[in-house]
């Protein structure tokens with residue numbers, strides 16, 4: 001038998017370290033991968049007890065677990081952009097903030113919200129070097145189209161994701177600057193950018209100047225940072241083996 005034993009005192013201590021690092025900046029607790037293996041709801045409960053009440057997920061099922069198990073009002077942000085209609089319908093049913101990462105995503109979400117006679121809340125995802133997620137700088141006109149023509153979407157935030165904050169400070173800085181430049185261009189067109197965010201765990205600990213309006217934290221809660229030693233974060237789990245003694249057969 002194998003079990004993952006969680007040291008919840010260490011987990012709470014890590015949460016406090018993240019909170020002191022974030023200061024007044026709101027924290028989106030990322031619960032992807034079944035709450036980094038701890039379980040979405042158990043991890044969310046501990047986070048909420050410690051005062052963190054915004055959650056980010058990458059699967060609809062994770063949002064559903066939260067909504068059906070005691071998290072009816074907390075903001076939930078879906079980090080995976082999609083134009084899949086059934087998925088978007090579910091996100092709206094669950095009152096989850098969607099991510100719009102392409103013009104197709106925006107058209108789909110806007111259409112569904114319009115049909116329902118509602119306005120869907122979304123964050124825009126901008127690609128600043130990851131190469132896969134979000135609007136690229138070349139598609140900038142399409143970002144403006146979302147603001148100008150998608151009347152059933154309310155953009156309440158904008159984010160980007162750093163691909164190598166844990167190891168490459170120069171690349172991260174370049175992404176940060178690209179992000180700020182894009183935000184400046186959106187503002188220059190007279191649009192509100194809402195809550196802007198880019199930091200994952202590594203970026204928050206390496207360069208708190210990048211905090212902006214919010215941070216998105218997952219692995220730091222579990223002490224899973226390659227440079228953990230310098231942060232005071234602790235590992236929170238260990239695998240324990242229970243040896244089963246089998247009766248010896250005698251014949």
Ligand SMILES: *Cc1c(COP(=O)(O)O)cnc(C)c1O
Pocket residue numbers: 030032079161199200201202216217218219220
């Ligand atoms: C996983 C993820 C995070 C959190 O990253 P950590 O390094 O675990 O803190 C933040 N933002 C996005 C988009 C993610 O996918």
